[in-house]
Amino acid sequence: MKRGLILLSVLGFFGCAALGLSSPPGDSTLKGSIVSALKQQKGLDLSHVEVDVDAGMVVISGMVDSIQQEKLIEDIVYHVRGVKEPTFNLAVKE
Secondary structure: OHHHHHHHHHHHHHHHHHOOOOOOOOHHHHHHHHHHHHHOOOOOOOOOEEEEEEOOEEEEEEEEOOHHHHHHHHHHHHOOOOOOOOEEEEEEOO
C-alpha cells in the first residue's frame, strides 16, 4: 500500500511537470526576469522605474519620458513568463 502511494505521488509530480503545471517562479526570480527583459530594450530609460514583486503580485511604478515608453514597458512586462495581472503606476513626464 505504501509503495502504491509513493508511486502515485511520483507520477503526479512528473505528470504535472510534463503538462507544464509547475509552480510559478518565486518573487525574486520573477522580479529578475522582469528587470532583465526591460533592460534588454535599447533606449528605454528605467532610472525612474521601480519593479516590485510581493507574493506573486507585480507592481511597476515610476516616471517615464513618453506614452510610447509606458506602453512599451507594459507590453514587455505582460510577456514575461509568470506575470499574470501586473499593476502599472507609471506617470509620463510633462
